[in-house]
Amino acid sequence: MSERYDIAIVGSGPAGITAAINARIRNKNIIVFGYENLSNKLYLAPKIDNYVGFYGISGKELTKKFKEHLDEMNIDITYERVDNIYDMGDYYALMISDKTYEATSLILATGVQFGKPFKGESEFLGRGVGYCATCDAPLYKNKVVTIIGYNNESIEEANYVSELASKVYFIPMFKGEYGLNNNIEIINDKPVEIIGDSMVKKIILRNSELESDGVFILRDSISPDQLVPGLLVEDGHIKVNRDMETNLKGCYAAGDSTGKPYQYLKAMGEGQVAALNAVSYIDKKC
Numbered sequence: 185m186s187e188r189y190d191i192a193i194v195g196s197g198p199a200g201i202t203a204a205i206n207a208r209i210r211n212k213n214i215i216v217f218g219y220e221n222l223s224n225k226l227y228l229a230p231k232i233d234n235y236v237g238f239y240g241i242s243g244k245e246l247t248k249k250f251k252e253h254l255d256e257m258n259i260d261i262t263y264e265r266v267d268n269i270y271d272m273g274d275y276y277a278l279m280i281s282d283k284t285y286e287a288t289s290l291i292l293a294t295g296v297q298f299g300k301p302f303k304g305e306s307e308f309l310g311r312g313v314g315y316c317a318t319c320d321a322p323l324y325k326n327k328v329v330t331i332i333g334y335n336n337e338s339i340e341e342a343n344y345v346s347e348l349a350s351k352v353y354f355i356p357m358f359k360g361e362y363g364l365n366n367n368i369e370i371i372n373d374k375p376v377e378i379i380g381d382s383m384v385k386k387i388i389l390r391n392s393e394l395e396s397d398g399v400f401i402l403r404d405s406i407s408p409d410q411l412v413p414g415l416l417v418e419d420g421h422i423k424v425n426r427d428m429e430t431n432l433k434g435c436y437a438a439g440d441s442t443g444k445p446y447q448y449l450k451a452m453g454e455g456q457v458a459a460l461n462a463v464s465y466i467d468k469k470c
């Protein structure tokens with residue numbers, strides 16, 4: 185059986201790391217999922233004037249300070265994107281490709297994804313549209329797959345899929361070095377709509393279209409109710425009370441994912457409240 189953590193924190197932005205620091209101070213066994221930069225929204229901020237005590241600091245400098253703080257407290261970030269989380273009654277099961285992690289309590293600090301889903305995305309979810317290419321790759325053996333990639337992780341996923349699929353198109357949604365396998369075709373065009381009948385048939389781009397059996401959309405974050413089935417979401421944000429509790433027992437949320445204003449200190453305050461309440465939840469259970 186896999187180890188069961190007291191608290192799993194999903195997201196390594198300001199909300200997630202503040203939750204992690206506070207849970208660690210309370211001696212809880214935690215796991216934090218996220219990215220090497222912690223949060224692109226933090227890392228790329230040119231100048232921050234409302235972070236109390238650090239007037240005019242850049243996002244990169246603040247990220248460095250946050251990382252030093254985590255290092256001092258021996259908090260490691262697990263650089264993996266959680267694909268699905270299931271409420272198992274007494275604990276949560278967090279799925280990543282072919283791995284499962286278990287935690288008694290959960291803190292969602294996944295931020296918000298700007299931009300609307302593509303036309304047809306929700307309609308064809310599970311019918312050719314997916315958010316984890318490595319999980320579903322075997323379904324597309326000898327088939328045509330399109331990957332809409334928003335980050336470096338999507339490149340690894342595309343390379344993996346290209347070993348099984350007959351054809352892989354990669355639509356990059358970011359600038360950078362792609363390092364894709366030679367048999368992957370890069371399409372520099374903007375996705376507009378996914379169409380099909382009972383299953384996906386093609387993807388319409390601004391200037392072209394691609395026949396495709398599957399479309400994987402690999403963003404940094406997944407909409408919270410798709411990530412955690414049964415989670416109550418209102419107007420695109422996770423519904424929480426003042427204790428940062430969601431509608432699911434032992435599941436808390438913090439930061440941009442719970443609503444506006446989208447700001448560092450709000451996210452961090454919420455991360456702290458969520459962690460302290462998750463700690464009380466664990467202590468009551470033991």
Ligand SMILES: Cc1cc2nc3c(=O)[nH]c(=O)nc-3n(C[C@H](O)[C@H](O)[C@H](O)COP(=O)(O)OP(=O)(O)OC[C@H]3O[C@@H](n4cnc5c(N)ncnc54)[C@H](O)[C@@H]3O)c2cc1C
Pocket residue numbers: 194195196197198199200217218219222223224225226228229230231232233234235264265266267293294295296404405406411438439440441445446447448449451
């Ligand atoms: C350019 C820019 C400048 C800004 N300037 C300011 C400013 O000056 N002052 C201010 O107060 N605010 C500013 N903000 C807003 C601020 O960045 C956000 O409010 C803050 O980052 C929110 O923190 P968060 O932890 O809730 O989410 P985020 O910072 O978005 O972090 C969430 C993290 O979780 C990760 N994640 C999501 N889903 C998963 C998953 N399934 N598995 C693993 N990891 C996952 C994401 O990739 C991300 O790394 C700025 C934002 C931008 C974009």
